[in-house]
Every structure is written in C-alpha cells, then in structure tokens.
Amino acid sequence: MAGRLEGKIALVTGIGAGIGQGIALRFAREGATVIGCDISEQWAEATVAQAREEGLALSSLHPIDLTKPADVQRYVDHAGAVHGRIDILVNAAAIAPHMTPVAQMDYEREWMPTMVGEVDLVFLAVKAAWPWMTKVGGGSIVNFASVNAFRGSTNTGMVAHCAGKAAVMAMSRQIAVEGGPHGIRCNTIAPGMVQTAATAAAGTSTGEIAERIKARLLIKRLGVPEDIANAALFLASDESTWITGTNLSVDGGVTAV
Template identity: 40%
Template structure:
C-alpha cells in the first residue's frame, strides 16, 4: 500500500499501524530524515516500509512514486492520500500566493497520485483509495483563518464522491476521512503560540479531548480493509463529534476563566 506524508503525525501513525497489520508500505514525504526515521521505527517493530523522498504536488514525482511501487511489488491495492500543507489567513488578508499554495498542497496532492495510480488499480481488479479531507471542508471554523484550507478540503471531499462514481465499474472504492482537532507536530506549534486558540481548539469536540493520529489511522485501516467492502463515496468525520454541533462545547465565559486560570 502507498501512504503520502509519512514523515510524522497522521501519516507516520498510519504507516506504523498498516505495517503492524502486515501491509508492505511505500511511503513518501518531502522531509527525508523524518521519513527515514518512520521506516526505521517500522523495521525495528518487524514491519516493512520503503521511504521515498519526493513531492506529490509535482505530477512527475507523483508518477515516480506510483511506478516504483508497481515495479517493485507488482501492483497497488491501497492508496492513502494523507499528505497536505496549509497556509492560514483571514479571507480579506490572504495573498494570491498563499491561496494558490493552499490549493496546490490540498488538491494536487490527491489528484496527481490518484490519477497516476488509476490504471494500475483497474489492472489489479480494484482497490481502495482514501483521501484526507477535513472538518474545515464541511463547515466554517472559528479563529484559524481557514478560507484556503476550507476550499481545498471541500474540493477533496467533492473529488472523493466523483472518483467513487468513476471507480465503481472497476471495483475501486474511494472514501475520505475528515479529521477534526488532532494532536500532531504541525498543530502543536500553532497551539503553543496562541493560548486562546488552544482553548478554542480543545473546545471543539463533544468528547472533551483532542484527537490522536491513531484515531485517524484506525479509520483508514478500516476503509482499506474488506470490512468496508460495500462502502464507497463517503466522508467520515474523525472529530470527536465536532461536526454534530454548533459553537464551542465550553461557553465563552468558561473559556475566559479557563484562560485566566491557565495563565496563572
């Protein structure tokens, strides 16, 4: 199976889980050292991962990744489009460069690898494609200046439905996972820099905890398996219930009080 963005966070968690379950993982990332570290961790646990350093926003490199897996292992069963990068700014302040960066790193990272893998999945007799959306692509989000991220992930969710339709005659299932608040190295820096945003972020889920990368990885494992064999074209929010409600779980007054307590 192929997983993009395996240098850390949700991609690393998925690579470790799939390898633990017996899959041969072909992972890729632009961060060579961190990606090699994921492969080392998996090897030490008795699993197999090939770590490629490449950028799937580039069509040629995306094809190289797919072709490597096919030539080495004879085909593809599962493609997990996990990789993405974001830039955040309020709508009125977002530059054209940041807008285009967001769309390239949210949409192209799904389009290019999937298109490169499509003929191989057909030749294989089908398979499972898993795309990473976001709850930001489902509804508006407070504070984070999410217009670029929302547009990119909303497009991924829409692409998933269209790909499911076009893949069905070939037994290719295509589904999306939309994470909510998840603790990763990427989110950690933003949360540390803005205590008020941390209060907002941690107030989103119904379950009163922030998600972990493994929460997302277990959903991906299910979507890749035969246990979900009659499921295609869906978007699964892994968000602790955030998309089932409006506003924050905590009241604004509670947040102010909690912020004061945290600061003291």
C-alpha cells in the same frame, strides 16, 4: 483482530510525521507491505528505522514533492513496478495551508499554493495509481477532508483551507463514481483537531485555541494520529467493501452540534 491488511500493497504519503506516520505504521502492523514517501528525507528515514526495529514491511521513496507531477509518477510507478500492483492508496501528506483572512489573502503567494497543496496532490496521486489498481481489479483510496469542509473557523483565517478540503471531498465522490466499474473504492476521512508536530507549530493544538476547540467537542480531548489510523484501517480493509463515496468524520463530535 490482527492481519487485517495481510498481503495488501499500500501506498501512504507523508509518512515522516503525524497522521501519515501513524497510518503507515498501523498498516504495516496489520500485515500490509507499505511503500511510503515524504518530502523530508530525515523524517522518512526515522519512520523506516522505527518500522525496521519492529520487523515491519515498510519502505520509503524520498524526497518526494507531491506537488510535482513527475515526482508523484516516479513514486507510484516505483511501488507498482516492484510489487506488480497497488491495493491501497492513502493520501495522508499534508502541506501547511495559508491561514489568511479572505480580505488579506494573496492569490499567487497564498491561495494557489494552498489549492495545489491540498487538492492537486490528491488528484496527481490518484491519477498515477489508477492504472495499477485497475490492473488487479480494484482497490481502496482514502483521501483527507476536514471538519473545515463543513464549517468555518473563528480562530483563524481558513478561507483557502475550507475551500481545499471541501474540494477534496467532492472530488473523492466523483472518483468513487468513476472507480465503481473498476472495483476502485474511494472515501474520505474528515479529522477534527489532531495533535501533531505540525498543529503544535501552528499553535492550534495547544494553548488558548486548543481549549476553545475542546469546549465544542462532545468527547473532551483532541485527537491523536492513532484515532485517524483506526479509521483509515477500516476504510482500506476488506471490512468496508460495500462502502464508497462517503466521508467518515473523526472529530470528537464537533460536527454533530
């Protein structure tokens, strides 16, 4: 099928690379008008240039720091003012969490920045988009949890990351409850290990750690951004209008065993 998001106004954060980039391009290819953002002006411009070459409706406001309320409000209100409404919000931006064991984790320098970078930025974007969505009778919000909302890791210290992603999942259920009367749906995607520049830089999608992860998977490969974009497309589209408050695990089967 083509044009599954035809006529939709979609906000996608973190379009400069990885999952956010994959979702933004996929949504635009399916007919959405996509307004993205990224903290990196260089990366955002590269994504916009790629979309331009394909003739896609994808623009970006950058640089935007999604941990700063004023930046988030400026981004969302820009999109709403230009297009008059917001139909879809995908909180795909990722800020690298601090992977430190609980006994060594510093509260101010590691725990709090991870919570702000994984939980607060989702709350801020949802709050800013809420009046634009209620104005047109609803919309779809897609947030990102993780397999680490369900399980710990023996590969690296993930106490803050596990807590942050579990919080996003719980918060999203409540957003679905509060959004129901307004026609606002909210769901989460919980990816497994996805091959991106960020996970490669962290050493988790290559080498020995990647091999240990693949050994636990039912489908013996790591994920790619397109796997996640496919799931986000379904949850953002009108194909899922009776789905809210739920989580879709896209993880090669790792949480099944």
